[in-house]
Amino acid sequence: MPRVLAKPDTLNELNENFQQHRLKQPVFLNSVPKCGTHLLRNIFRMFVPVDQQYHEQFIQIPVLNQHLKAFDPAQPKLSWGHLLFSDTSAMALHNVKHIVVVRDPFDWVLARARFFLSDNFQGNMENLKSGRVTVEEVLNMMIFGIYQKAPTLSEIFTHNATAWLGTGIQLVRYEDVIKHLKALDKPEAEVYFKELLSGLNLSEWPSDWRARVETGSDREQSGTYRDNLQNTAFEIPNELPDIQKQLVEYAAPGLRRLLGYY
Template sequence: MFVPVAQQYHQAFVQIPNLRHCLPAFNPKQPMLSWGHLLFSDDSALATQSAVHYVIVRDPYDWVLARARFFLSDTFQGQMDHLKGGRVSIEEMLNMMIFGIYQKAPTLNEIYTHNSIAWLGTGIKLVRFEDVIKHLKILNTPAAERYFTDLLQPVLKDGVLPDDWRKRLEVGSDRKQSGTYRENLVGLTSELPDELPDIQKRLVEYAAPGLRHMLGYY
């Protein structure tokens, strides 16, 4: 909501398999706003050399639940149909999200390692999903203005938020526009807890020791 549509790269959701076709998005002579799931690699490091690069992460505890909801819904189209409709317990599904599914889904550790941890220390700006949500809930406070001014510096004219910045954020964060927001998932019949059970929290720490600490979750 802070970058004109004409300066946004809509041709594709940028990922490693299509990265070479998406290189125009990173042309420093004509900078564009793009987004995707960009694994850390030689190609992605070279492609983003001149880009302002945000890496957005979510608390692994909540990510496990969100991933399970998505995979168990009909919104997700892939190799998970055999797990839907209560064919496995919720606890079994959560463990699969943590440890992966052989030849079908990578582990939590693999996803976080290549999508976030490996980018640390390279000049990227790490953004925690929870911090964004926290400040969206207090938009009318000086703390929110300071947070979003810092967050959006690269796309702000003269480094100053426009007068309608709160309205832009409200429109851009509208959950009704998200296909993966839990209430918008199609065909989700399994009821998952709002908080990851204690045993699965311990399994996350076993599967990816130090991960949450590295990302600033304490």
């Protein structure tokens, strides 16, 4: 599998600043890659004892069988990963609180390109950083994939997100998290984060929830946050160009509507 280089965080130490309640059921944070996985993980970590957090592996299909203990109801853990929909993953997550994180496919194309072109990602696509392709060509590769190197947008969203819909998962949109992080002092934010974290079955809602969320969402604690990526080879636009938006709709018709983006 490709390697991701990210600086370690100090959240396990900061977790000690908060009184924690024991998990009673395994919880798995599943996501489409580049949809705010680390952000969600870090927020959840501030509400769960460190010894109930599964740090051994970022769980994916190739290593699933070696890490089934993360889902053991007798020893509940908070775990995370990119777990494709399949018979083995569905059985592994039986009786596990399953949260699936998605992102607007328009913004996902930009985030994926930004990550692949950074020094934090080491895989078989170093040639993209050579300067011999344009940023527009890279964006199209993020949509349509790269032959024998990277799957298409449609394939990734199909297997990591849409195939899980209707199976009892809790769907989380990255943009909703960001919206409420920017307005933590609003009553709506408390309502949102109570619902977001409801799968933890906390015995009581902590009065210091804002401090926990602020600690977990600290950008300095996320090695894959866009501003922490190193030496991005291109200047990636902040908004997907119109033609690439049309290509997303062509490549994955109905996807944005299905995920609730219009």
